[in-house]
Amino acid sequence: MKRKTLTQYLVEQQRLKGAVSAEVRLLIETVARACKAISHAVGKGALGGVLGSLESENVQGEVQKKLDVMSNEILLEANEWGGHLAAMASEEMETIHRIPHRYPKGEYLLLFDPLDGSSNIDVNVSIGTIFSVLQAPADAAGRDIEEKDFLQPGSRQVAAGYAVYGPQSMLVLTVGTGVVGFTLDREMGSWVLTSENMQIPEETAEFAINMSNMRHWESPVKRYIDDCLAGKTGPLAKDYNMRWIASMVADVHRIMTRGGIFMYPRDARASGKKGKLRLMYEANPMSFLVEQAGGAAIDGDKRILDVTPDGLHQRIGVILGSKNEVERVQRYHLED
Ligand SMILES: O=P(O)(O)OC[C@H]1O[C@](O)(COP(=O)(O)O)[C@@H](O)[C@@H]1O
Ligand SMILES: [Mg+2]
Ligand SMILES: [Mg+2]
Incomplete structure (x- = not known):
């Protein structure tokens, strides 16, 4: 059976379901590409010199790991030039990062925890990336984005997801039409749909x-x-x-x-x-x-x-x- 890739899934969500705009589709693809790059870096471990801490602390007063900073940079760089964004915010940065030469239609805001589970990096336990997409308020068109533009309730998110870097790398995503999961095909370099409708059982022990x-x-x-x-x-x-x-x-x-x-x-x-x-x-x-x-x-x-x-x-x-x-x-x- 031929499985769908992330691109195919998103095109379907855009064209058949009208669940995402073309801009959000491209933005998610850019984030997914960045997660692939982070997954490769994580996979190299000590061989890639990515383990260990830096001297610096982040805005939360936490000691930054090398991978916290690297992952933040990968996400910033990918989205600065590849996305349809107005601005980004990250757990690792004190304030927002505005997109230089903002695309005229750059109306989305991206937020991320570039590397989640920092205490597990050096012990080879699963870690990940978490992201959220909001729409900039209508009155932000044509002016600089400010921090207050991000302060919207989570119910307004237009997309959210995480990548988990474990025995397999997976990307789990919602655009408001249920939850789907993709597994990274490391040979082909693509995110392949492997969980079509993720459902959490109502009961648990x-x-x-x-x-x-x-x-x-x-x-x-x-x-x-x-x-x-x-x-x-x-x-x-x-x-x-x-x-x-x-x-x-x-x-x-x-x-x-x-x-x-x-x-x-x-x-x-x-x-x-x-x-x-x-x-x-x-x-x-x-x-x-x-x-x-x-x-x-x-x-x-x-x-x-x-x-x-x-x-x-x-x-x-x-x-x-x-x-x-x-x-x-x-x-x-x-x-x-
Ligand atoms: O070490 P603790 O207090 O159990 O905290 C674990 C929690 O901290 C976190 O690692 C915080 O995330 P960061 O690594 O992004 O700071 C969560 O992923 C996790 O649930
Ligand atoms: Mg975290
Ligand atoms: Mg983090």
Whole structure:
């Protein structure tokens, strides 16, 4: 059977379904090309000199890995000249990056976490790239894009996706018509459609959370995990399994494939950061994908995609995955 490539899939979405504009189609293809380049760099490991840290810190105060910076540069360079974009924003950059010589119709905004799961780079565990596409506000035509133009709720995303660099490299994508997955054919150099309609099972008995933070959790999260740990004889009446890869991309990919619940909740630490994960580069694109695959995504009591951001690097609690389980955790929050 001849499988579709990413290009064929996108042309179909554009011409038959009217789900994407030609500009968004080209933009996604450019991002996918950049992800292919990152995948090659990741695959070289120590041979390519891509492991290890730099002296620098990013805007979040985190030590940058070589691959964080390389991946950011690959995405910037590819999209600066190849996309139909007005501006980009990245977890690794303090402020937005405007496109020089903006294409007259350059009306889209691209956001990305260039390398997700940085702590796993040097130990050869799956890592990834996450991206999100927004439309620039109508009043931005003909003027410089500003940071505030990016501060739109996730429900306005026109596309989102991630690449996971694991035993296989995969690109998982939504343009608002369900979720599809492509596997990188390394010999041919193309992304080939291998999952036509990714669906997250509504029920699960598998949770993912960093248990070392337990003492900081809010009470609804503590109650839920206690209930999971109580197993068959507890209130949830089933035995739960636990997984934590510490690359959001890989944890979410598992959930996309076989269900589960992923939690990086906001907690009571004095950092005032409202959680670890970033709304615009991690939570929004993943929530769009998860909802499109039949799952749910909340920050505790409300839907993540409804949150209007107040800053580019805003953090948020994230609870996402199998619908019935996420709704249970939401109930625990509302009852609290
Ligand atoms: O090390 P922790 O606290 O378990 O955090 C793991 C989380 O941090 C992250 O690695 C943060 O992403 P970055 O690597 O892009 O900073 C997530 O991918 C992951 O879910
Ligand atoms: Mg990340
Ligand atoms: Mg990152």
